[in-house]
Amino acid sequence: MAYALEVSSLSRTFSGKQTVVALENVDLKVEEGELFGLLGPNGAGKTTLIKILSTLLLPTTGTAKVLGHDVAKDASKIRPLINMVSGGETSGYGLLTVRENLWMFSQFYGVPGRVARQRIDELLKAFGLEDKADAKVRTISTGQRQRMNIIRGFVTDPRLIFLDEPTLGLDVTTSRAIREYIRDWVSSDHGRTLLLTTHYMKEAEELCDRVAIIDRGTILACDSPAGLKRRMNHASTFVLDTTPFDAAPLSAIRGVKGVSAEDVEGGKRIRLVLDDESAISDVISTVVSRGGRVVALNKAETTLEDVFIELVGRGLG
Amino acid sequence: MIGALREPSWTFFDVLLPLLGIAAYIYYYRALGAASSFEGFVVLGGAMTAFWLNVLWGMASQFYWEKETGNLQLFLVSPMSRMALLAGMALGGMLSAGVRALSTLVLGIVIFNVHMTVADPLLLAAVFLVTLIAIYGMGMMFASLFMLYGRDAWNISNLLQEPIYLVSGFYFPVRSLGPWVSAVASIIPITLGLDAMRQLLFGVTANGFLPVTTELAVLCVLAVAFLVLARYALRYMEELGRKEGRLTLRWQ
Numbered sequence: 374m375a376y377a378l379e380v381s382s383l384s385r386t387f388s389g390k391q392t393v394v395a396l397e398n399v400d401l402k403v404e405e406g407e408l409f410g411l412l413g414p415n416g417a418g419k420t421t422l423i424k425i426l427s428t429l430l431l432p433t434t435g436t437a438k439v440l441g442h443d444v445a446k447d448a449s450k451i452r453p454l455i456n457m458v459s460g461g462e463t464s465g466y467g468l469l470t471v472r473e474n475l476w477m478f479s480q481f482y483g484v485p486g487r488v489a490r491q492r493i494d495e496l497l498k499a500f501g502l503e504d505k506a507d508a509k510v511r512t513i514s515t516g517q518r519q520r521m522n523i524i525r526g527f528v529t530d531p532r533l534i535f536l537d538e539p540t541l542g543l544d545v546t547t548s549r550a551i552r553e554y555i556r557d558w559v560s561s562d563h564g565r566t567l568l569l570t571t572h573y574m575k576e577a578e579e580l581c582d583r584v585a586i587i588d589r590g591t592i593l594a595c596d597s598p599a600g601l602k603r604r605m606n607h608a609s610t611f612v613l614d615t616t617p618f619d620a621a622p623l624s625a626i627r628g629v630k631g632v633s634a635e636d637v638e639g640g641k642r643i644r645l646v647l648d649d650e651s652a653i654s655d656v657i658s659t660v661v662s663r664g665g666r667v668v669a670l671n672k673a674e675t676t677l678e679d680v681f682i683e684l685v686g687r688g689l690g
Numbered sequence: 691m692i693g694a695l696r697e698p699s700w701t702f703f704d705v706l707l708p709l710l711g712i713a714a715y716i717y718y719y720r721a722l723g724a725a726s727s728f729e730g731f732v733v734l735g736g737a738m739t740a741f742w743l744n745v746l747w748g749m750a751s752q753f754y755w756e757k758e759t760g761n762l763q764l765f766l767v768s769p770m771s772r773m774a775l776l777a778g779m780a781l782g783g784m785l786s787a788g789v790r791a792l793s794t795l796v797l798g799i800v801i802f803n804v805h806m807t808v809a810d811p812l813l814l815a816a817v818f819l820v821t822l823i824a825i826y827g828m829g830m831m832f833a834s835l836f837m838l839y840g841r842d843a844w845n846i847s848n849l850l851q852e853p854i855y856l857v858s859g860f861y862f863p864v865r866s867l868g869p870w871v872s873a874v875a876s877i878i879p880i881t882l883g884l885d886a887m888r889q890l891l892f893g894v895t896a897n898g899f900l901p902v903t904t905e906l907a908v909l910c911v912l913a914v915a916f917l918v919l920a921r922y923a924l925r926y927m928e929e930l931g932r933k934e935g936r937l938t939l940r941w942q
Contacts, residue, residue: 387935424935427767431932452769464760468696481768481775509696525764 376438377533377566378403378426383435385421385590395421397590399435403583405532406563408555410581411570412681418590419570420459423535426568427457440532453482455533458526460519460541467511471502471521474510475528482529489528496524499554501547516543523551527558533566540576548573552580574678584677586684593684601680610679611645611653612637614669615660625663629655633682644673646683704740704790709797712736715861716802727895728862730806731888733798735860737791738887741825742854742880744787746847749829752779753837754844757937762837766937772924776833780826806891813902814890820909821883827916828879834923837931854878863888863897872899879912 380401387393396418403409411419424430426439428448436443442450465474472493479489497503500520505513510521519542526534536555540548559565571577577584578598585595594601617640626634631648632655645656657667673679715732756762765775798804808814836846857875858864864872864885875881876899886905888896899905931937 385935429763429766429932429937430935449769452767455767457764457767459760462760464764466761468692473692478764478768481765481770483769 375405375441376402377405377407377440378409378568379436379438380422380426381436383422383425383432383437385418385425385430385433395590396425396432399587399590399592401585401592401595403566403568405440405566406559408559408567408580408582409569410577410584411568411587412574412577412584412677413570413587414685416589417587419587420537421590422587423457423537423568423570427455427535428452454531455535456482456526456529456531457535458522458537458539460536460538462522463518464522465510465518465525468509470507470509471497471513471517472506474521475525478525479528484529492528492530493524496527499550500524501550516547519543520547520551527554532564533568536567536569538570538572540571540573548576552576555580574676574681578677586681588685594680598677601677602675605646605675605680605683607648608675608679608683609647609650610673610675611647612669612671612673613643613645613656613660613667615641615643616666616668617641625659626656627686629659632656633686635678635682641668644679644682646679701789704786705793705797708736708740708790708794709801711739712794712798713802716798725895726805727892729802730804730892731863731896732861733795733802733804734806734887734891735884736798737795738821738880738884739855739860740787740790740794741784741822742860743851744783745825745829745832746851748783748787749780749826750832750836750847751844752776753833754839757837763937766928772928773830773921776830776920776924779833780830783829784822784826807893809890809893813906814887817883817886817890817902817906817909820906820913821879821887824879824883824909824913824916827913827920830920831916831923834920834927837924837927837937854880857881859884863899865897865899869899876908877912879909879916882909882912 378401380399383396383399384394385396387395399418399422411422413419421430425432425437425444428444428451431445436445438444439451440454444451469477475493476489479493484492497506500523502517502520502524505517510518513521523536523539526536540551543551555567555569559567569577569581581598583595583597584601586593586601594604596604623634623636623643626632626643626645629652631652633646635644636642637644645653647653653670657670660667712732712735716729719728719732753762756765799806857867857871858878858881859867859875864875864881867875872881882900882905885896885899886902886909889898889902900908928937
């Protein structure tokens, strides 16, 4: 079995006034042809891991191999095979047109001019950016710039692409189109692999073959979305609507044994993951004892977010 | 070049502002009753200032700006040669500064009625070319060093700008500063480049520091040395950046 990524006992610390442990003893294997997701809150270590795998950063200890090459020793062998896109990045030159920027970046990878032009046209069409092809980048919207950056990632036809929050801030329709493109891109050639980080659970659930949940530099679980949800068979999920509450009751609910809770609607809806359904009475008592009132209580289907809350102890919000 | 074509206002300021800068020196020399060749030194120095400023603020700070805009990490993830990237930036800088330099030279000659005689066009072209390679080689080396030092780079550029106007003799023969200062200043390639060009354009009135051929030989050595140093500095700083995690850290 060929692995696109093999990470073993990988750690990364940043020295400064305080030493920050960004990654700690991470082990990970991603097969070629996989759509792999990394889910984690801000500061979990997702971007640090991507920077190491994309040769921008060296590990402090441990090893990481990308398509069989060591990131510390063989960076020059890895770079022609990969590309990277970060959500919300402001790269490119405002004075150049969208097409010129894409062409420039394609030349950094030695893509023949004719092939590059053809790919750029195809990708502009696929991402609905044809009408902005000859617009200066400084005149286009943030969302259009984001799409241009995603195209930049694919225009070099990498064997492995890192997408760090690619749909951050994009509208629903565009995000869906991007997800469809990503799925087609990976499935059309078995050698293509994608590592995605996202805040959007639905995106990870819809797109990824496997998902790793990472928090505070440690991988807490790694499985298919369905596999992760099966781990929650022991638990029950409820959605509790209450009168508006502040942080104190939520904190108190989180204090109830066997209960994980997440505010999902601005202080009036809580998603609860209970190890034992009988704990629901304690939750309600906690709400009422703090002056709140239960408006509705419904049992819900387990989602990846519930798994996340259960493992991390809090949501992504 | 694309910038100049798409933003014609840039060209306007590129032409006008240096002209105002040299006008001040020319009237100053005229008021002092200095020899007319000094007005020629000012026009030549004003033209070459375009390249020097481009090296300091365009070339040397280039990676710093690319890091701030998020481009640096994309350059470094790509497989292209880092030296090729710097060479491309240098070439672009030379072309854009060349427009400014040429306009300063031509307008300076026409407006202030400056007389210069090209004694040896081939040698002048060789000195000019090698000077450009040497100062942009120096810029490439600075670009590598400044890659990791954000705001410090800004301060170093400031430090290099004004004192070098003095010690490199932009508007007067560097020999006036004495042999020791001239010798030390010669490590900045623009010093010997300007001195050699002054000698080739204004003859004995240029009061040259060293014979032109010697200056050309030293410039060749400096050009090679700076390019080699740039290559090593680039490799070293990239590895240091990967180790310390500073290649993508903005707002330093």
